[in-house]
Amino acid sequence: MHTAETRMYILTDTQANNNKFWEVSIDAGGSVSSRNGRVGSAGQSRVLGAGQNLFQAKIREKERKGYRQVEIVAGAGASGLDGAALATAAEDEIARGNPVLAALVRELAGINRHQILAASGGQMSLDLTTGIISTPVGVVTAANVAKARTLIGRFERFVEAQDFDHPGFLETLEEYLMLVPQKVGSRRGWHRDFITGMESLVQQSALLDQLDASIGVATQRIRDAANSPDAAPKGIFDVRMSVSEDPGLRAHVQAFFERGRNRSHASHRLGMARIFEVSLGSMDRDYEDDGAKVGGVMELWHGTRAHNLMSILKSGLIIPKSNGSIHVTGRMFGDGLYFSDQSTKSLNYAYGYWDGGAKDSRCYMFLADVAMGRPWHPDRTGSNVKPPAGHDSVYARGGQDRVMNNEMIVYRTSQARLKYLVEFQQ
Template identity: 35%
Template sequence: MTTTLERTMLVLTDGSANSNKFYEVTAHTDGRVIARWGRVGQSGNITDLTGKKSFDRAVHDKTRKGYRPVALADGASGAAQASADVLRTVGRDKLAGGNSAIAAMVDRLVAVNAHTISSASGGKITVTSTGVQTALGPVSSSSISQARNLLDRMHVMTSGTDRVRLVNDYLMLIPQTVPSRGAWADHFVTGDAQVRQQRDLLDQLEAAVAFTAAPDSGDDDFFRYTLVPATAAELKTLRARYVGTKNAKHRGVSSATMSGAYRLIDNRRSDEIEQTIASVGNVRSMWHGSRAGNVLSILSSGLVVPPATAKHVTARMFGDGVYLSEQSSKSLQYSRGGVWSAGTDPEFFMFAADVAMGWEYRPNMHGQSHAAYDRARSGSLVDNHHEGRRFDSINVKGGTCGVLNHEAIIWRPDQVKLTFLCQFGG
């Protein structure tokens, strides 16, 4: 029986030359060497070579032309697939706390997460029970970390060969559909909204990698949160709070009903968050909306605020941060989609949270500008009317500053205690 002796995948991604190509060469034990090449994501062309020398020569020639090797994952055998399915079940049960109804919901979140990743990458990245795979090989936590660094560096550059090089390196790690026309690299992730989309994609990938990894059965904090069904009294209170803070003008979601809720147990930072909230003070009950494709990421790792950079890196009105609102329907619009993002989700989720606002920067009183928001976040802007006190948050009153509804922005995730995950639709 002929088996694979050696296999190498080489890739050339060069935005300046409109190249996004792969070259795969495989040596078999019977002496046959098969080369496959084409544009990334396509099946490509195939030709037969002969002997180990032809294998080595093909790799050498392509490497000289700028191709680079990428990691490859072997196809899963039946036993490996079964093992991966068991590990995936372990991961799901850690989130669900052994509750079958919650486990079914987590499975749906995993499916939505996988679909979102596939759509965002143009089908170049897929999620299976054995891991996260791309046309160029597997995605790992390390490659996601490298991609985050490249994305931050890429966004502060507007053009030039250095930026094209960063784009090339980024797409080697996170393959995506790119135009077949030339000069596409000059326009790849150039706007703030596009950066947010890429950050969301990386968050979703990170959650998928964590979920398909192999957690030790005794590792209780492999996922940040465990879900526990809300009691009848808790669900009644949440529903009343949701209805009491709705805005009837939010027609897309104002008729939505809360079908369920799950209390969140923080397995990692419960003590730190309690200490931060007690220290910062001015605690309020709020809502945080997020698309279903991002919920798994939050349950896996918690809320994340991108690091401040030299360039303003978000399309949001009041800068980077965790956005929350005292109005339930305001946050639920983020969750359902269709208003600030493309498409709507049939089943959507919203987090209830206790938020330590501390000393608030109020744009209608202190001034409106991205520079001011960034300075307030960094601490270089203080409240001179109150002994130079540093700001802990931004609080935007509805009907001011160009917004119709309340907005709150937190820069430190530990100021937010996520208490419940509320379910709608489905």
């Protein structure tokens, strides 16, 4: 009896105008079949024959032609659950019948989907009820995302020079797309349109962050399905939200925002709209176990683009990995969670000021308790900067520590607890 197995291979060759996939399978009876086509298409399927020897021979044949295997999280595709039930799971679990929250969830879900489609040529799919983002050939593994992340920084010098025909750019692009497959143009020269500027790199960076966050969810989904294959999804969003109607809280948040408003920041004209009280179960528990003991708690702002909010509400804040020297990521002090007491400094990130593209007329910031413990005032910047032994955080003082505005950074997610999601608009 044969062991069923499926492998996915990708060949991206800019000069030959190739961006192809080839999937080969052998079933338990030994029958070998394949499916192939351009990435983003359904492809064509056919039966090749039978036997493990044929299966391996076809693989060697493709590898000699330059095809590279792309690791896929097996079993993380669509479930057999009712689509309508899946489509409403996020809204049900977060809004819990509140029409205002339901409308917010629908809006954020739409923004999230739009961003993923824009960054991936319309070929990444998102299951909003699970947070799983799938490439055109499946959910790629953490190892693929990690390797792809190391390539992002290599693009920058070619982007700055607008030299998209340089062999170094082409080689990096081909390697990148064989790690994180995406749809590209069908005509020759598509490589000049895939990454065109810094905004494209930021989009790809954000996409990798979301792919990274989805992999653990996909793995858990597989385990849950194995244990209870017919069970409806539940407990996907471990979050409680409510619309605040407390005038005292509003006065406090408004005053704190005004104290940190800087009229030199592009976002300073935005005004505060609604306040949502937020409690993220896992993040709150981690904070009680760690951050509350670290001490030195400061109330600080954290700005993020609206398309990240669904992921944060599902999984809490994550510490994304740095991407080479791309300055727009703002990570001057290594990989950590960045906050500020200067409101419009953080609001600039939510507004999209650093991303080089369209700005958001409605955007959001979190107000958080951040356990700074014993902070370190940095004397240098860089992707590898971290507080020395005996310190729990970085507190870069505006005008003193190589920054123009205050920045507070912690390096464990358990040092932060999100309390309020504050909406801003023109």
